[in-house]
Amino acid sequence: MSVDDNNRFGRPWRPATQLVHGGTLRSSFGEMSEALFLTQSFAYPTMEAAEARFKGEEPGFIYSRFSNPTVAMFEQRMMLLEGAEAARATASGMAAVTASLLAPAQAGDHVVAARALFGSCLYVVEELLPRYGVASTLVDGVDLQQWRRAVRKETKLFFLESPTNPGLEVYDIRAIADIAHEAGAKLIVDNVFATPLLQKPFELGADVVVYSATKHIDGQGRCLGGIILASRELIEANIHNFLRQTGPALSPFNAWVLLKGLETLPLRVARQAASAATIADFLSAQKGVARVLYPFRDDHPQAALARAQMSGGGTLVSFDVQGGKAAAFRLANALAIVKISNNLGDAKSLITHPATTTHQRLTPEARARMGVGDGLLRLSVGLEDPDDLICDLEYGLRAARG
Ligand SMILES: Cc1ncc(COP(=O)(O)O)c(C=O)c1O
Known part of the structure; x- marks a missing residue:
């Protein structure tokens, strides 16, 4: 496989170029459109190679619940667009939101979220997390005092959407990130309504950005998908193993559709x-x-x-x-x-x-x-x-x- 060179001019390609070419893995056939690797598993040349791949001593794909070349192209292109070190694609936006909240949390932790959330996100924060011993407090996202007052010593995560659904309220991401960081918590931003082009949460201090790729990233009403973007450390520590073992994997077919969507985003x-x-x-x-x-x-x-x-x-x-x-x-x-x-x-x-x-x-x-x-x-x-x-x-x- 070869990868397109995206740093030819001594600087990364601009976003529109990345969205057409970024992250492309080209097989020995030289196909122009990204290849669709519709496969569950991968054959190893030898038993030794299988052992090395499982131990993480040799690069290569193992099983499409863990990773897949077409899904990897989608993740790579999204990382370039968002300016993130690492990303994991998921089967839907809700799989991304749920994993980003559930994977790092433990019983006894506390989550603060803006009340104006998409209905299913509200269910995860208000009903699901408390069932597993993770308390949550909902605040009026516009009111920075409420974010500050909600903090407890167990607070681990802040979560918000901006603009919100359907009231289109806008929250001060930088100020809320500062409050989260002072409390030793991480801020997760659901950036669906803003799209990856109109708002850059990492530049405003967010630690994790999640998308329902079902929305503008597909953009033509075809398939579900989601993605979690963060630092390599956060993805490795919190997200990687959770997704690998619990299995909300993005279908390679959907990843291919989403790659085509990114070209015209x-x-x-x-x-x-x-x-x-x-x-x-x-x-x-x-x-x-x-x-x-x-x-x-x-x-x-x-x-x-x-x-x-x-x-x-x-x-x-x-x-x-x-x-x-x-x-x-x-x-x-x-x-x-x-x-x-x-x-x-x-x-x-x-x-x-x-x-x-x-x-x-x-x-x-x-x-x-x-x-x-x-x-x-x-x-x-x-x-x-x-x-x-x-x-x-x-x-x-x-x-x-x-
Ligand atoms: C803001 C927001 N977050 C998350 C989701 C969930 O995405 P999905 O339907 O891909 O699971 C949606 C829409 O459904 C949404 O509008």
Whole structure:
């Protein structure tokens, strides 16, 4: 196998180049598109070689639950993009989140997390970890005092998403990382909503970055995947053995799809974020829209912070429709281009009603605390022409007004 040279000019390739070529392992056939090694195991030339590989004395693949050449290419390309020393791919974003929280924790430890989490992440923090003796405290992520006050001597991990789902709140990653480090804890950032291009959590002090690659990294709604990125030391000490023994491995086929997704990620994210900003401005001027949430709009509560720590406002827009659930349902049901789906980051625009889908498990009080009202809709802006999307939304808004 040969590896493309990514340091030819005395400096690493720029991100768009890395995303096309970075981490490519080319076999003796010289294939242009990354090879798909759809294999469970690998043959050893001799018994001695098998023994050496198991002992870690000789490089080489052993079994695809541990690692696989196509998966390794995906991990390598993500490491180059993120500026991380090490990475492990997983079968889904939730496998990445769960492993990043569970693998380093022991009974008696304590985790502090922002309350505004994706529903399944909230389940892991609030219900799963305590079952194994790992206590958790949920805080209002915007309020740095709450992060500070939540710290205990057993606090091992901080966890947050920014921007959040679906309220698009933005948290001060650098300040929260400082609080975590003063307490001797590590900060894990779920960077899904920002995408690897618009926010660089390691530069802001994060210790671990996780992704649902299902979202923008695939970007065309095909397969599930996830990844954990961190220092070599953290991955080796905490993550490597946990994943190897418990088995949430990424399929080589999905890794291949995700590699293809990475090639076009900068083009897609730039276009989708530009359309999202246009649509947020359009929605804010419409009768029947009570509130628009978009991190780069001046009326966003953390607009200045968003501009300081992100290089774009992202591809999602949330908005409150006057008339509550009935009006929100009428709006979404009337759309022709935008599809009703709880996924995000797809080339196709998707709309969801968080109160009855992703956040329906929460009590109305918990939803209210997160700003998830009955009229809230979350729009994931796709690659369609933004003028067509605006026409579609105009039609929906007319239906919402009744
Ligand atoms: C912020 C966030 N984190 C994690 C996940 C989980 O990812 P997956 O569906 O790939 O398990 C999702 C979406 O599902 C998400 O929106």
